[in-house]
Amino acid sequence: MQRKKLVVVGSCNTDMVIKADRLPIPGETVLGGTFFMNPGGKGANQAVAASRMGGNVTFISKTGNDVFGKQSVVLYNSENINTDYIFSDPNNPSGVALITVDSRGENCIVVASGANASLCPADIEKAGSEIESSDLVLMQLEIPLDTVEYVAELASRKNIKVILNPAPARALSDQLLKNIYIIIPNKSEAEILSGIKVTDYDSARQAADIISAKGCDIVVITLGSQGALIKDHDEYHFVDAVKVEAVDTTAAGDVFCGTVCVGLSEGRTILESVQLAARASAITVTRMGAQSSIPTRAELLTFDQNQ
Template structure:
């Protein structure tokens, strides 16, 4: 098992979920739901996924000085994640998502980003030694773009591969793309980055070429049940998705990214790492919740050995 250092920079949230028969209309109160509280946030989900796959993970994030922030840090410590660079913000609350889900699985979500929005380049400076020591840097887009760009440039100058999961979907500057080793958009995000609607191998290839021409040598487009399209320098391939009955797709993309970076840190090719990441996220979608649904390495090994379904 590789012991290369993975630095995840990103968001952490607490998801508060009420499941009820139906969603209330404005001004209405619906009684009789069940309440769940889950740890979430794309950065935290990816850090947990990488740690559960055996990665040596440091997480750079920001929480409020409140019960949610303290609880999050306890959870990450229990996963074996280095939390020395999770900063506390005295002015803002920890990130929170309020989620309502009805009996058909329809949901409505309100997110208060809180302290996630105040993770600034100065915080990255405070973690600079950690960034310098990292073998891989993994980021997403639930923190300010200037922070993502700042960290990516520092890592790029150092020659450290940066992997970006460009979610939630938004446009990216060519300056940022030039600093990346690998970008992992889904179909929607790939369309925003390339202008090409992605629906099959050929359209994925077109989109990947356009994204790659902006400076990223490697592009992995995740296409749900169709699998994952890979452009590795000038080679193209498709890794088929594992067929499962999905019940909740929350954190599937985050599980994919966290598992992928561990595979790369252990010397796997991009194609091998994508194959493992794809299997891990296929487990995630068969379970409810965000971090609670992310598999451990031994569960993945059982599936890879054909001992479990």
């Protein structure tokens, strides 16, 4: 099967993770945690997820000229990701995320963006030919919004399908949304985009209607353990979540997005791609960490056989 080319434009971080019984409240110190470091960043997580699922992936990002940045590029090369367009910033450090995870798998995250915040349209121009030769472009919002808008405009002009995971949550212009083929928000992100508080299938459908009216062809709202709602033009689908024992939800949404793109690149429908992604993200939440928790396609096949 000829794999279509997927370009991921986004962030690259090093995650510093503490696993504790519970998350601290403001001003509180919680003792007894365990610590480890992981490569992360939403862009990098989605690129690694897509590659492990069998995608043909180029990653466009920016790191600092430091040990974290250099280690990241070595890692992505080992994941069969094209790193020709990972730029090095001489003035800013690589991005870092501080993550606390509780005993139920819930997390809270603080990110120091570093070099991610300096990935600019001028960098994208250097990667223009790579984007223009792609079939799908996947982005998130851990890089400057004007860079996201520039990529979406460039890709849309060339009739390249743009998939946006609007995380971290923020308001977006109607012009950007008109250049998006598929948008994949979670409940809180969908609420910011639509003004509808998303709690269940019906409210997710209302939110999807409002978001799609702004220009997106397809809206996929992820509802965590409740599953996912798809609005594909005038059709609605609901995909149940796969029931597993969650250990750490970090990167589950990123695996979902990366896997949806691989499904589409293989010629699957959006419904089939979301069903594939739901199973991949279910595996992810049974493991600790970001990229360390991302399954391979072979692991997904084994998982399917055991269901």
